[in-house]
Amino acid sequence: MTLNLSEECTNEFEFDCKEVAFQVMNAVLDSENCPYEATVDLTLTTDSEIHEINLQQRGIDRATDVLSFPxxxxPVPGEFDFLEEEGMDSFDPDSGELMLGDIVISVDHVNAQAAEYGHSQLREFAFLVAHSMYHLIGYDHMTEPEAKIMEQKQKDILNLLHINRD
Structure with missing residues (x-):
């Protein structure tokens, strides 16, 4: 797993965000039996920057906590078999790694939501990484059944890593 981290803002996390993101990402890929080495680009930014990205990319005029760009x-969430025949463009020609996509997280939202939900920054950050990783491998939460599946998967990963609500 290759994690390219870009910090476009100062964060005051009391944990190593690259290490936590790496652990969460690997746990998600292992839980989905991903047969490939993968690469993900993770950007940590501010509310104002994620607001601008959200407006430009999605036409939504507000800040958000996390954006995922697969x-x-x-075709089927978490199913990697199709890549053998159809997905050659999904692999980095130099490293051979599966390029999953980009994750953008607002540090401002991590702090605010951790306080709002009464848990640690670590738990909120790990949750957002897990949430976004599931988006990168095809999961969504647009319908109630999809949301239940995704919520359970996120919960299972955080429990596996012992990153629970305080």
């Missing part, structure tokens, strides 16, 4: 469209 490189590959998965």
């Amino acid at each position: 490189m590959t469209q998965f």
Whole structure:
């Protein structure tokens, strides 16, 4: 797993965000039996910057906690078999790694939501990474059944890593 981290703002986290993101990402890929080495770009930014990205990319005029930009469209969430025949463009020609996509997280939202929900910054950050990783491999939460599946998967990953609500 390759994690390219870009910090476009100062964060005051009391944990190593790259290490936590790496652990969460690997746990998600292992839980989904991903047969490939993968690469993800993670950007930590401010509310104002994520607001601008959200407006430009999605036409939504507000800040949000996390944005996910998948490189590959998965016909079936978490199913990697199709990549053997159809997904050659999904692999980095130099490293051979599966390019999953980009994650953008607002540090401002991590802090605010941790306080609002009464848990640690670590738990909120790990949750947002897990949430976004599931988006990168095709999961969504647009319908109630999809949301239940995704919520359970996120919960299972955080429990596996012992990153629970305080």
